[in-house]
Amino acid sequence: MGLLKSGDGxxxxxxVQMFQDKIQALFGDDRPDCVxxxxxxxxxxxxxxxxxxxSTEREALRRLQAEEEGDQLNLFAPTPEELKxxxxxxxxxxxxLFRTFYRALKARVMDHPNPIPLQVIRRDTVxxxxxxxxxxATRAWHLGVSLLYKSGRTPWQPADLPANTxxxxxxxxxxxxxxxxxxxxxxxxxxxxxxEPFALSGASIDQxxxxxRRPYLNEDQAKGLLADILREYEARAGVSxxxxxxxxxxxxxxxxxxxxxxxxxxRVASCELIWLRPTSFRLVRKxxxxxxxxxxxxxxxxxxxxxxGFMRWWRxxxxxxxPAPVEIGSALPTDLRERAREILALTKMNWNSSEGVSRxxxxxxxxxxxxxxxxxxxxxxxxxxxxxxxx
Numbered sequence: 001m002g003l004l005k006s007g008d009g010x011x012x013x014x015x016v017q018m019f020q021d022k023i024q025a026l027f028g029d030d031r032p033d034c035v036x037x038x039x040x041x042x043x044x045x046x047x048x049x050x051x052x053x054x055s056t057e058r059e060a061l062r063r064l065q066a067e068e069e070g071d072q073l074n075l076f077a078p079t080p081e082e083l084k085x086x087x088x089x090x091x092x093x094x095x096x097l098f099r100t101f102y103r104a105l106k107a108r109v110m111d112h113p114n115p116i117p118l119q120v121i122r123r124d125t126v127x128x129x130x131x132x133x134x135x136x137a138t139r140a141w142h143l144g145v146s147l148l149y150k151s152g153r154t155p156w157q158p159a160d161l162p163a164n165t166x167x168x169x170x171x172x173x174x175x176x177x178x179x180x181x182x183x184x185x186x187x188x189x190x191x192x193x194x195x196e197p198f199a200l201s202g203a204s205i206d207q208x209x210x211x212x213r214r215p216y217l218n219e220d221q222a223k224g225l226l227a228d229i230l231r232e233y234e235a236r237a238g239v240s241x242x243x244x245x246x247x248x249x250x251x252x253x254x255x256x257x258x259x260x261x262x263x264x265x266x267r268v269a270s271c272e273l274i275w276l277r278p279t280s281f282r283l284v285r286k287x288x289x290x291x292x293x294x295x296x297x298x299x300x301x302x303x304x305x306x307x308x309g310f311m312r313w314w315r316x317x318x319x320x321x322x323p324a325p326v327e328i329g330s331a332l333p334t335d336l337r338e339r340a341r342e343i344l345a346l347t348k349m350n351w352n353s354s355e356g357v358s359r360x361x362x363x364x365x366x367x368x369x370x371x372x373x374x375x376x377x378x379x380x381x382x383x384x385x386x387x388x389x390x391x
Contacts, residue, residue: 012048016101020108027114033151036119037105044122046101057182058097099376107376110389117150117388119143142352149351150388157193158345166233166241167191167346169363170225170248172215173371175204182207184215187371189363189387190229191346195236197362198385199370200228214250222259230267232385245272245342247363252331273331274339276360279304282322290317293357295325296340303328305340307347307359326359352391366390 023035050058102120109115125143145155161167168190175185186202203221210216217225226244233241244264246252252273264271281304283291291297293309304325310317317323328343330336346361358365369390374383 012046012099012101012104015046016104016108019105023109023116023118024112027112027116031116034117034119034147035109036121036147038121039101041122041124043101044120047098050097050099053097060182062097103372103376106389107373110373110384111377111381115384115389117386117391119147119150145351146391150391152388154196155351156349158348161193161342161345162243163193164237164239164241165192165243165245166229167245167247167342167361167363168226168229169361169367170217170246171364171367171371172205173367173374175375184209185371185374186215186217186221186225187367187374188225188229189366189370190233191349191363192233192237192241197349197366197387198232198236199366199383199387199390200225200232200385201374201383202228211253212250216250216253217256217259219255219259219262222256223263224259226260226263230263240267242268243270243272244268245339246274247343247361248273248275249277249364251275251329257331271332272334272339274328274334274343275331276305276326276328276343276364279325279327281325281327283325284322290323291325293323294344296337297325303336303340305343307344307361308357311357324359 019037023037026032026035105120106118109118121143125139149155168188171187171189172184173187175183184205184207186205188200188202189197190200191197202225203217205215205217205221209218229244230240244260246260252275257273260271260273281297281299281302283295283297283304283306285291290310291306293306293311295306295309297304297306305328306323306325308317308319309323328336328340330339343361346363347358347365348356349362350358350365366387370383370387373390377383
């Protein structure tokens with residue numbers, strides 16, 4: 001990967017600006033639905049050390065990165081497939097340690113008053129074989145679906161999700177305040193059958209607001225985030241949702257539960273607080289078939305959902321290793337079987353995959369892509385809510 005020194009930051013910004021000017025020249029009355037940007041490998045790999053970080057902040061980020069990687073590896077001996085799935089969910093210090101051309105360009109263009117989604121294409125997007133063994137047909141599928149969605153269409157929607165329900169994924173990412181200091185940025189991804197997914201940034205959280213080394217929302221932050229989500233939902237749908245279902249990759253703290261319940265009171269009939277996390281639990285079936293996708297295994301008070309596994313309609317398990325479930329639970333009384341059905345439906349909404357299903361629901365699986373672009377935005381700038389700008 002091409003790496004520039006932090007002192008080359010002005011040259012990096014000027015290079016991004018050159019592309020930005022050409023792209024924004026298309027943002028007139030007669031405008032395309034999507035702009036395709038073709039770049040060579042050297043440009044696609046270009047990154048620069050973040051000049052906005054002090055040496056102390058840079059070292060703090062590296063320590064945090066080592067801590068998080070250690071937590072992940074200590075959980076279980078992950079296969080490459082499992083490690084990639086978990087990596088898409090957890091925070092990455094690289095989001096702040098380095099700036100990449102791809103992220104910087106997307107953030108710049110998205111900041112325009114009336115932006116157009118970008119589709120960046122490199123040579124290996126369509127030609128070079130890689131370690132994933134993707135065929136030309138698979139690559140063509142990825143590109144075709146991406147262009148369809150970025151052009152304003154919805155590729156598909158699950159048919160079995162309840163109407164007027166808002167599913168929300170809560171995640172955290174690194175953010176540096178211009179006034180100095182590293183903080184966490186909270187992020188909410190909302191999904192509904194009534195409209196396309198949208199993302200909203202929440203409160204910035206100080207580094208010391210953590211329990212078990214995980215950031216969390218205090219009562220006011222949780223209340224404010226849900227209030228913002230309900231306003232956005234009502235603006236898009238014209239009515240309030242009947243139900244709110246939260247998804248999170250860690251347990252809910254008492255402050256989060258109180259804040260979400262207060263914001264929902266009097267406006268939403270039902271508020272569900274569901275958590276999902278990777279686990280070392282494995283299940284082997286007698287016979288030749290792996291555990292089926294959709295299997296919910298209950299052991300005492302613990303529940304394990306196989307979002308990946310043997311698929312009847314394919315007559316195979318599309319994975320190289322023993323299927324790994326996710327552990328699911330709820331902070332409030334609920335029907336976990338029904339919540340598991342909803343999670344399975346939401347794993348079918350990954351428009352970035354030719355497999356048709358993902359390990360995690362779309363409420364959580366898009367988190368890192370949105371967080372990476374958010375790290376490029378100026379302090380106080382709200383990100384464009386549409387996911388079309390992050391794929």
